[in-house]
Amino acid sequence: MELYSTDTKAHDESRQGEAFESTPMERHFDKFFYVESYGCAMNFADSEVVASILENNGYGSTRKVELADLILVNTCSVREKAEQTVRKRLTEFRKLKEAKPGTLVGILGCMAERLKSQLLEEEKLVDLVVGPDAYRTLPDLIAEAGTGQKAVNVILSREETYGDISPVRLDSNGISGFVSIMRGCNNMCSFCVVPFTRGRERSRDAFSIVAECRDLFEKGFKEITLLGQNVDSYYWNNPETNVSVTFAELLESVALISPVFRVRFSTSHPKDITDDVLHIMAKYANICKHIHLPVQSGSSRMLQLMNRTYTREWYLAKVARIREIMPDCSITADIIAGFCTETEEDHKQTISLMQIAQYDLSYMYFYSERPGTLAAKRYQDDIPELVKKRRLQEIVDAQWILSNESNKRDVGKTFEVLIEGNSKKNADEWMGRTSQSKVVVFPKGINNLKKGDYVHVTVSNFTKGTLLGALKNN
């Protein structure tokens, strides 16, 4: 059982198996690829880089897997369940391949990096294996696999940022886009596989980031999310001028593109988010007032075993600082239940921290031991599954109350909302998002509004994950 909240955006690595939409390009290619992506937003953004590389090499995208000459699965290793889902999918694709010989199946991303050639040589599930830093070599690997050779490249790089590649936005709503600003992670949170699958942290050329954001704005996008595992440690040194750029400076440059271009970012590590970033957020109305600030646990003892490098008190002081500088900022978190040696007292501290931090929303997981991580080497995964699940449920219940209270506080208030499209349930209603990243649904009325417009909506009620409201007489 995997529990997570309903509101999914940039930082939600529970998104699974989304395939890109087909494009009009389908008509102009004679070879097609199909890509299915799992995991975090960075993986989805990487699939757009892969799409660009493949289009430049004669492959058009299709969302009809049976039409594809090349089937790619961009994978996640963060928890065991994520890997099991991919294995199941690969088995289905193998059957498809048997029915249509000549089709190539490839695995990309974190599972490719973690398992290396195992899925190709031992399990014979795939024809090519490509790690997150090796996508430029995809055309060569496809050619090798086409002649029956083993096509594997899982070399991690200290430099690769794909900064010069213009991603192909295939599954976008044309309003919100993702822009990767860095790759890898230098933190060694003991539970986490990401530093092993994504390699060392490196920051992308600031000019190429701003250029990509401006290009999106000129194409009609109204919102971008700057992506990194730890965006606050973004640091790029211009080799020509030796001038360096911090995350606060980058954020400001992107915010200055246009006051009607919203900027979001994810994820922030509590130890790295600075007052400079908070002040820049407060200064610009178009920088969305939402910080995703994963805590993982409310117990300082657990945080030390997790190697998070902050204590409960330090984290809570950061939350207080955010509220002091931006009283209207929403704060969300990631929380892990049942990490090694966690006692009932540690668990109660997590719940009490949630209540003090007043999270608007959380992504909640129970601990899943990942081979090769520091925790797997050093500590015993000693909390029985039933206890992990019970604690997770208690955390979910606590968050449910907090989200409800947060929504209740919004009733009667008016928010600026960016319209993202029709509400899923009712085509007579729009769905949009507040700066705080809350979903709002409201009747279209007789107004001549469209996707991408900003409107003011007064909240009158809410359901579990959605605010309900009506257009303010603008």
Ligand code: SAM
């Ligand atoms: N870089 C982000 C950060 O520092 O918070 C998050 C990266 S991780 C891909 C997303 C979330 O997955 C983490 O914040 C953590 O809550 C969860 N996670 C990571 N490893 C896990 C594990 N072994 N078991 C359960 N949850 C895990």
Ligand code: SF4
């Ligand atoms: Fe994993 Fe920690 Fe890096 Fe986040 S900061 S990706 S949790 S090692």
Ligand code: F3S
């Ligand atoms: Fe992302 Fe999963 Fe890799 S969360 S970085 S795709 S392990």
